Amino acid sequence: MKVAIGCDHGGIDLKKTVVAVLTELGHAVDDQGCNSTDSVDYPNFARSVSTLVKEGGCECGILICGTGIGMSMAANRIHGIRAALCNEMFSAKMSREHNDANILCLGARVIGPGLAAEIVRTWMTSEFAGGRHQRRIDMF
Numbered sequence: 001m002k003v004a005i006g007c008d009h010g011g012i013d014l015k016k017t018v019v020a021v022l023t024e025l026g027h028a029v030d031d032q033g034c035n036s037t038d039s040v041d042y043p044n045f046a047r048s049v050s051t052l053v054k055e056g057g058c059e060c061g062i063l064i065c066g067t068g069i070g071m072s073m074a075a076n077r078i079h080g081i082r083a084a085l086c087n088e089m090f091s092a093k094m095s096r097e098h099n100d101a102n103i104l105c106l107g108a109r110v111i112g113p114g115l116a117a118e119i120v121r122t123w124m125t126s127e128f129a130g131g132r133h134q135r136r137i138d139m140f
């Protein structure tokens, strides 16, 4: 799968961990930045990753900021994006199975790299269940 990834200055260290996990799982990564610890505005990166996912350049995306909150709010403003902020595994699994989330958001100041790696593994290997869940998504 081709996965778009983006972060702000608060998420840059965790992004390295996430890229390593995605690579280990055999996915190609399209890194939309940022690439330094200089302060940046997370909505710009949310928009880049969301646009790639919405337009089909990437099948899904991962966004990382300090809390994951700003990234998820910004990404969900874009029609067709279903961004899920998941800081534990159950939500990661359910966001795929029930909500067909196409972007995973993580809070780098909330969770450590070990938990984040497991969340990414869970999210990337869980599948949408369809059926009644598709009907609900179609109501968005």
Ligand code: RB5
Residues within 6 Å of the ligand: 008, 009, 010, 011, 042, 065, 066, 067, 068, 069, 070, 071
């Ligand atoms: C940046 O300081 C911080 O506000 C950002 O990473 C994020 O947590 C916003 O939701």
